[in-house]
Amino acid sequence: MARTPIIAGNWKMNKTPAEAVAFVEALAPRAAQFANVDRVVAPPFLALTAVADALADTGLGVAAQDAHWEPSGAFTSQVSAAMLQNYVDYVIIGHSECRAYLNETDENVNRKAKAILANGLKPIIAVGESLAQNEAGETVEFVRSQVSAALDGIAPEDMADVVVAYEPIWAIGTGKSASGAIADDIIKTAVRDTVGDLYGAAVAAGLRIQYGGSVKPGNMAEYMSQPNIDGALVGGASLDVDDFCALIEIASNAKDN
Numbered sequence: 082m083a084r085t086p087i088i089a090g091n092w093k094m095n096k097t098p099a100e101a102v103a104f105v106e107a108l109a110p111r112a113a114q115f116a117n118v119d120r121v122v123a124p125p126f127l128a129l130t131a132v133a134d135a136l137a138d139t140g141l142g143v144a145a146q147d148a149h150w151e152p153s154g155a156f157t158s159q160v161s162a163a164m165l166q167n168y169v170d171y172v173i174i175g176h177s178e179c180r181a182y183l184n185e186t187d188e189n190v191n192r193k194a195k196a197i198l199a200n201g202l203k204p205i206i207a208v209g210e211s212l213a214q215n216e217a218g219e220t221v222e223f224v225r226s227q228v229s230a231a232l233d234g235i236a237p238e239d240m241a242d243v244v245v246a247y248e249p250i251w252a253i254g255t256g257k258s259a260s261g262a263i264a265d266d267i268i269k270t271a272v273r274d275t276v277g278d279l280y281g282a283a284v285a286a287g288l289r290i291q292y293g294g295s296v297k298p299g300n301m302a303e304y305m306s307q308p309n310i311d312g313a314l315v316g317g318a319s320l321d322v323d324d325f326c327a328l329i330e331i332a333s334n335a336k337d338n
């Protein structure tokens with residue numbers, strides 16, 4: 082089954098609204114020709130509406146970096162999925178930095194995924210093991226548990242809107258990355274096969290799964306040539322227009338057949 086590749090730039094806590102708009106105004110015309118790839122940027126909340134306006138009618142998508150599951154209420158500092166509805170297409174949840182620093186639990190990732198889907202948006206659910214878990218041989222078991230927990234109670238018909246990002250924590254922002262073959266193997270056994278066990282082969286075959294962790298123009302082709310990898314969730318290299326365009330172009334060429 083053909084899966085549209087998705088390249089998402091996770092800007093993390095970078096770029097003011099003015100910087101964000103200048104970036105996407107430079108990016109959009111250059112990325113326009115690669116329409117066989119879903120091209121997404123995830124600015125900080127402060128820049129979301131300005132970026133959404135700047136990208137209207139460009140074919141590029143916008144993601145938020147988080148969303149609360151309740152529609153509104155006494156949740157100081159939070160932004161709800163309902164509030165994001167008219168501004169973004171995707172919401173990144175479960176990122177390892179949020180799990181490590183902001184007490185993001187599997188249970189909350191699941192609540193957020195349901196709220197995001199209920200509001201007509203698409204969750205990008207990040208999963209991945211620590212270096213210690215990797216070295217202890219616990220990667221597949223741990224990632225399987227994260228995937229199962231995140232999807233608990235999600236209806237099969239909503240799975241077409243779910244994206245999973247496999248990001249080994251030891252590869253994020255470190256310059257170390259999993260080889261294409263190893264990443265593909267974990268993505269197959271821990272993510273796609275888990276979804277197959279839960280939802281059946283057709284849903285598993287349609288699920289888009291990104292690799293993330295020190296993705297750069299120099300290693301992107303290796304990931305995109307893997308049968309189970311449908312794109313990338315990119316931190317550092319998404320902050321540079323040339324690098325991010327190069328990633329989109331490589332993804333476009335890899336799946337252009």
Ligand code: PGA
Binds near residue numbers: 293295296
């Ligand atoms: P990186 O970040 O590309 O800088 O390693 C990836 C991520 O955290 O999504």
